[in-house]
Amino acid sequence: MKKIKIGIIGAGRIGKIHADNLLRLPEAEVAAITDLFAGPELAAWAAARGITRVTRDSDSIIADPDIHAIFICSSTDTHVPLIIQAAAAGKHIFCEKPVSLDLTQTEEAMEAVKREGVQLQVGFNRRFDHNFRRVRELVETGAVGDTHIVKITSRDPNPPHADYIKVSGGIYMDMMIHDFDMARFLTGDEVEEVFAQGAVRIDPAFAEHDDVDTAIVTLKFRGGALGVIDNSRQAVYGYDQRVEVFGSKGSVNVTNDHPNTAEISTSAGIMRDKPLHFFLERYNEAYVxxxxxxxESLLSGKPLPVTGHDALQAERIALAAKLSSRSNRPVKLSELGGVTCQI
Amino acid sequence: MKKIKIGIIGAGRIGKIHADNLLRLPEAEVAAITDLFAGPELAAWAAARGITRVTRDSDSIIADPDIHAIFICSSTDTHVPLIIQAAAAGKHIFCEKPVSLDLTQTEEAMEAVKREGVQLQVGFNRRFDHNFRRVRELVETGAVGDTHIVKITSRDPNPPHADYIKVSGGIYMDMMIHDFDMARFLTGDEVEEVFAQGAVRIDPAFAEHDDVDTAIVTLKFRGGALGVIDNSRQAVYGYDQRVEVFGSKGSVNVTNDHPNTAEISTSAGIMRDKPLHFFLERYNEAYVxxxxxxxESLLSGKPLPVTGHDALQAERIALAAKLSSRSNRPVKLSELGGVTCQI
Amino acid sequence: MKKIKIGIIGAGRIGKIHADNLLRLPEAEVAAITDLFAGPELAAWAAARGITRVTRDSDSIIADPDIHAIFICSSTDTHVPLIIQAAAAGKHIFCEKPVSLDLTQTEEAMEAVKREGVQLQVGFNRRFDHNFRRVRELVETGAVGDTHIVKITSRDPNPPHADYIKVSGGIYMDMMIHDFDMARFLTGDEVEEVFAQGAVRIDPAFAEHDDVDTAIVTLKFRGGALGVIDNSRQAVYGYDQRVEVFGSKGSVNVTNDHPNTAEISTSAGIMRDKPLHFFLERYNEAYVxxxxxxxESLLSGKPLPVTGHDALQAERIALAAKLSSRSNRPVKLSELGGVTCQI
Amino acid sequence: MKKIKIGIIGAGRIGKIHADNLLRLPEAEVAAITDLFAGPELAAWAAARGITRVTRDSDSIIADPDIHAIFICSSTDTHVPLIIQAAAAGKHIFCEKPVSLDLTQTEEAMEAVKREGVQLQVGFNRRFDHNFRRVRELVETGAVGDTHIVKITSRDPNPPHADYIKVSGGIYMDMMIHDFDMARFLTGDEVEEVFAQGAVRIDPAFAEHDDVDTAIVTLKFRGGALGVIDNSRQAVYGYDQRVEVFGSKGSVNVTNDHPNTAEISTSAGIMRDKPLHFFLERYNEAYVxxxxxxxESLLSGKPLPVTGHDALQAERIALAAKLSSRSNRPVKLSELGGVTCQI
Known part of the structure; x- marks a missing residue:
């Protein structure tokens, strides 16, 4: 059996998750893991899993002719240079989202990928969630008919640390970008125009960084459908991830996943446990x-399920949303034509 | 026991529903019913209920000193003159929604009501729905905390007849006006700004009358919360009436009512019956x-649960939404200041 | 329009409910209401509803040739003599359940009904519940296939007063009799054998009267299906009324009705309100x-929806359950052949 | 880090599942796998997982001093001799259920385990299901109060092959044994008496082997609670695994797990996908x-979560149920005192 040999760059939480998931695949081999801060702890972690090569030097991994593909799980600012470097070395690439906070740079990375003829998959993990896949399947097979309205709710259980807020790129690029991708995934259509309304309801720290913590964005799709996304940085009852696609033949709704189905009836009412806490719990199987x-796609030659084009389109929508929010007017994606500002 | 004697103007479907509901109240008496087309059929219908006075002459009913209150259930264009006439005669008034399609006229009617010192209740029936009342109660008692986001879904099972479309006042005034009132009711707050996106997805007839059949409207409230309403003229699975209020302490969702709780599991999947068909079924108890x-309010002297002010505010939001939809920009309600155009 | 004129015997809670429901039917007229303790209060109650004849003398009502039908809503011990008297007077009869606590007497009453050629309906109100009717419909139309298992859960929110326990006839005759009727209604089949297990878990007062407060009864049906019923005198979360029919083509489950669909998500979990409190709330529409x-059946000549035979069969099952519980062995209904003991 | 070295006996479906789950545990090592029919296919399967020792000779594995624990995943008739052999070799044991179809033999195996001072865990996988654990937790912490009624529904999606029926030990020992264990697990109490009613509703093949395919068993617990279990060999809508514990403070219900939360509303009704198909899907995480x-228990010295005593008790209840079903009378477990017949 042919095996895909993988080098993982970045051994933070998400890098380790990818490593563990790759270890469960007989067709994959984690040949090396690199991290800027690699030390004895990472070495022990790797040894327990039979990963023998641990290094701080990502260049040697990218250059290694025995390695077929690179997982880029390092910080966002390193994504573009690493993509360009890996593409130049002829490696296939899995890159975490967002590719960058700068559309021009994302475009450069995509051009490198195209030029070198390698494959790139972007980590829009939610596309692999059992609930959202079922929605997409029903839309694709026509069970919903023509799409009229798409609704996406996406709320985090806790706001990020104050340190993170300033480097996050803002709610549209950091958080809602998943929902922009979801909107494209579910409908199979492109967004033409957005209108964003934001508010600071949770923590004034967001306002200090010219950001918001609560937002509603409406979407107009090329095919004529409408959409709406709502985001909050803090849902005290836990991670809230729901979508609905409404069309001429019906509607599909998916709600949250829960740790169990227990319903507890007492004199106080009927209770059930909160949804799965956050993305690691909810998207556990999606990451797998x-x-x-x-x-499988690399081995079979089938197209990858999420591409650099998807990353680019989601970033474009996020940029339009940011402009809309600031100018309090609807923004067409076509307006972004030559826009290459950092967002 | 004191009884409130009622004269009903307009014996269409909704007039008859109000009559039947009043007949179940020991404190009310339906003294007369009038209709422009009153004939033997209406007389028989009334006789079976012990309503002895049936006439085409609403003037005599309004003038009758034995009658305490008038239910205005005739066509929308008659509402304002009848309110003014009834108020002048010193009658309390229950008027179906919308009061009118012209803000100036609605204002005139409200001034007459105020001047004559009578009471007026507007037929925003959804405020009396068991589900929405429970949401309001939870918001009011603080269970939800500060409101961050309000979401309202409102979809009809079937579009109205083509004849009706042209006189309806359009989706915002005819259909979404209920949701604008609901947004105010649930939050206890006022809307400051709206942005409306409409689409024709169901029937080109809507476009012919400069109307849409699918719409999403986002709202900004005075207190800082955001809101979103989606409407469709046709949900093939039936009347879809859901709301959600999300805040700092949690979220409340209400879904549809169903004719039964049966869940049918077969080799094809798990099925349940569609929601209650339309407003008569869903809001049956709300009308009561x-x-x-x-x-009760008339008898006790307590304030009426929905007033002319509520009618006026909902109409103002609807007018702003219509302007927003046409101009593709957010519209502040303060812009409507002196606006008195027919909408 | 022909009207059925009714005399109601017994103006307790259930007699008044029937009166109010009859008042909403244009084809019915409540001509008289009698009660052993009729006084000014009942007279006022009746006057407010336009019922002019209020008396303590039930004989004159039964004898009145203008009255077509009698509602027997008095205490259980009066049912049989009143049925015999009303049948002899040629009146149709609606009798509350149970007809009696003595099978021989119930049989006598049924013979009188048959002999006099009058119609009798027994107050098994649950057969008219929207949920259970839907289950029956699905069984009847074959959606469930051949029935394999029937499960009925029936739990009261509060135990009855101690005074009532001793005259109730015991849990099988007083409470589970509804479920025995439900088992026959849902399956359209007859019970052949029962095994009853009872326990005192809530209040020793039940043991003092040779009764139990918690019981599970298994059923064998003539057609080969199995069934199980569980009862409790106290479910602290409210009235619990659920059934399931499982068969060769699938399963139908119905759960409780709730006062609203609100789901409240907070940091403590997800909550909904308890089921409708008790039979008056849950079976409100079933009584109507x-x-x-x-x-309608009297007017159209169609068979009544629940007959004396149904009362007799449910009582026979209850008697068998009581014998089973006492003897700790399964009891066949055929064993009851000549049994006429009071139960 | 200390590692537990494991030898697996029996490389059928369940043996492979245990192997894969052990491979994910850094503290465990699958040192060897043996199967009577081990061949190139098994060798390849093992090689892909880094399991280097594959053999048909279980004796050498059991005798190997480097191996700490044995997983017995072979056919039921081999369980007892293998337990005795492994215990004699001082190995800890994980044995699939049922230990045997003969109580005397199960007792002998348990005596060997006790005598040799090894640990034995029995494969009652359902005790590790997220739903049932939540129920147990709520019972244990007192949220349900005193237990009054336990209800367990357990239905397979498809009946077993005809060949299996004759060697299965019958529905009570083969299928309901899981539910008997669940009843003990949920309540933390012992069953004193059972009454079993069986029926052949699905396939006459069951009758040919003196077995049934549909059964309801009622239970009396030592502490006074009542219980009921229903089993069917064929639920066409899929694997149906639900429990309810009802007590003085409330009730806990768990329903099935589904592959997704999608709710599809069309003109035909509201649909969701069937439950997870069968035990491999439903109890996937429970096996892990x-x-x-x-x-963990072997490493920490904490007691194992399911013991030989649990196996013995479940088998005793199953035997009592079989006797009850055959004799149509309730059977006390104390009657089994010296009973050692094969069941």
Whole structure:
């Protein structure tokens, strides 16, 4: 059996998750893991999993002719240079989202990928969630008919640390970008125009960084459908991830996943446990599938399930939303034509 | 026991519903019913209920000193003159929604009501729905905390007849006006700005009358919360009436009512029956309560649960939405200041 | 329009409910109401509803040739003599359940009904519940296939007063009799054998009266299906009324009705309100329908929806359950052949 | 880090599942796998997982001093001799259920385990299911109060092959044994008496082997609670695994797990996908946890979560149920005192 040999760059939480998921695939081998801060702890972690090569030197990994593909799990600012470097070395690439906070740079990275003829998959993990896949399947097979309205709710259980807020790129690029991708994934259509309304309801720290913590964005799709996304940085009852697609033949709704189905009836009312806490719990299986499909596609030559084009389009929508929010007017994606500002 | 004697003007479907609901209240008496087309059929219908006075002459009913209150259930264009006439005669008034399609006229009617010192209740029946009342109660008692986001879904099972479309006042005034009132009711707050996006997805007839059949409207509230309403003229699975209020302490969702709780599991999947078909089924009990509270308030001297001010505010939001949809920009309600155009 | 004129015997809670429901039917007229303790209060109650004849003398009502039907809503011990008296007077009869606590007497009453050629409906109100009717419909139309298992859960929110326990006839005759009727209604089949297990878990007062407060009864049906019923005198979360029919083509489950669909998500979990409190709330509409179908059947000549035979069969099952519980062995209904003991 | 070295006996479906789950545990090592029919296919399967020792000779594995624990995943008739052999060799044991179809033999195996001072865990996988654990937790912490009624529904999607029926031990020993264990697990109490009613509703093949395919068993617990279990060999809508514990303070219900939360509303009704198909899907994570806790307990010296005593008790209840079903009378477990017949 042919095996895809992988080098992982970045051994933070998400890098380790990808490593563990790759280890469960007989067709993949984690040949090396690199991290700027690699030390004894990472070495022990790797040893327990049979990963023998641990280094701080990502260049040697990218250059290694025995390695077929690179997982880029390092900080966002390193994504573009690493993509360009890996593409130049002829490696296939899995890159975490967002590719960058700068559309021009994302475009450069995509051009490198195209030029070098390598494959790139972007880590829009939610596309691999069992609930959202079922929605997409029903839309694709026509069960919903023509799409009229798409609704996406996406709320985090806790706001990020204050340190992170200033480097996050803002709610539209950091958080809602997943929902912009979801809107494209579910409908199979492109967004033409957005109108964004933001508010600071949770923590004034967001305002200090010219950001918001609560936002509603409406979407106009090329095919004529409408959409709406709402985001909050803090849902005290937990991670809230729901979508609805409404069309001429019906509607599909998916709600949250829960740790169990227990319903507790007492004199106080009927209670059930909160949804799965956050993305690691909720998208646990989605991460497994995203990794598996990456490997399977490379082996079979089938197209990757999420591409650099998807990253680019989601970033464009996020940029338009940011402009809309600031100018309090609807913004067409076509307006962004030559816009290359950092967002 | 004191009884409130009622004259009903307009014996269409909704007039008859109010009559039947009043007949169940020991404190109310339906003294007369009038209709432009009153004939033997209406007489028989009334006789079976012990209503002895049936006439085409609404003037005599309004003038009758034995009658305490008038239910205005005739066509929209008659509402304002009838309110003014009834107010001048010193009658309390229950008027179906919308009061009119012209803000100036609605204002005139409200001034007459105020001048004559009578009470007026407007037929925003959804405020009396068991589900929405529970949401309001939870918001009011603080269970939700500060409101961050309000979401309202409102979809009809079937579009109206083509004849009706042209006189309806359009989706914002005819259909979404209920949701604008709901947004105010649930939050206890006023809308400051709206942005409306409409689309024709169901029937080109809407476009012919400069109307849409699908719409999403975002709202900014005075207190800083955001809101979104989606409307469709046709949900093939039935009347879809859901709301959600999300805040700092949690979220409240209400879904549709169903004719039963049966869940049918077969080899094809798990099925349940569609929601209650349309407003008559869904708001059956809400109509009963709205009538009962009108009578109780008149008897006790407590304020009426929905007033002319509520009608005026909902119409103002609807007008702003219409302007927004046409101009593709957010519209502040303060812009409407002196606007008195027919909408 | 022909009207059925009714005399109501017994003006307790259930007699008044039937009166109010009959008042909403244009085809029915409540001509008189009698009660052993009729006084000014009842007279006022009746006057407010336009019922002019209020008396303590039930004989004159039964004898009145203008009255077509009698509603027997008095205490259980009066049911049989009143049925015999009303049948002899040629009146149709609606009798509350149970007809009696003595099978021989119930049989005598049924013979009188048959001999005199009058119609009798027994107040098994649950047969008219929207949920259970939907289950029956699905069984009847074959959606469930051949029935394999029937499960019925029936739990009261509060135990009855101690005074009532001793005269109740015990849990099988007083409470589970509804479920025995439900088992026959849902399956359209007859019970052949029962095994009853009871326990005292809530209040020792039940043991003092040779009764139990918690019971599970298994059923064998003539057609080969199995069934199980569980009862509790106290479910602290409210009235619990659920059934399931499982068969060769699938399963139908119905759960409780709730006062609203609100789901409240907070940091403590997800909550909804308890089920509708007790039988008056849950079976409110069932009482309306049971009365309406009684009147409609009398007018149309169609068979009544629940008959004396149904009362007799449910009582036979209850008696068998009581014997089973006492003897700790399964009991066949055929064993009851000549048994006429009071139960 | 200390590692537990495991030898697996039996490389059928369940043996491979345990192997894969053990491979995910850093504290466990699958040192060898043996199967009577081990061949190139198994060798390849093992090689892909880094398991280097594959053999048909279980004796050498059991005798190997480097191996700490044995997983017995072979056919039921081999369980007892293998337990005795492994215990004599001082190995800890994980044995699939049922230990045997003969109580005397199960007792002999348990005596060997006790005598040799090894640990034995029995594969009652359902105890590790997220739903049932939540129920147990709520019972244990007192949220339900005193237990009054336990209800367990357990239905397979498809009946077993005809060949299996004759060697299965019958529905009570083969299928309901899981539910008997669940009843003990949920309540923390012992069953004193059972009454079993069986029926052949699905396939006459069951009758040919003196077995049934549909059964309801009622239970009396030592502490006074009542219980009921229903089983069917064929639920066409899929694997149906629900429990309810009802007590003085409330009730806990758990329903099935589904592949997604999608609700599809069309003109035909509202639909959702069937439950997870069968035990492999539903108890996927339960198998992982059961293996993990076995390893953790061995390492920490904490008691194993399911013991030989549990196996014995469940088998005793199953035997009593079989006797009850055959004799159509309730059977006390105390009657089984010296009973050692094969069941």
């Amino acid at each position: 599938l995203e990794t598996r499909l990456f490997i | 309560l709205e009538t009962r509270l009108f009578i | 329908l049971e009365t309406r179908l009684f009147i | 946890l059961e293996t993990r806790l076995f390893i």
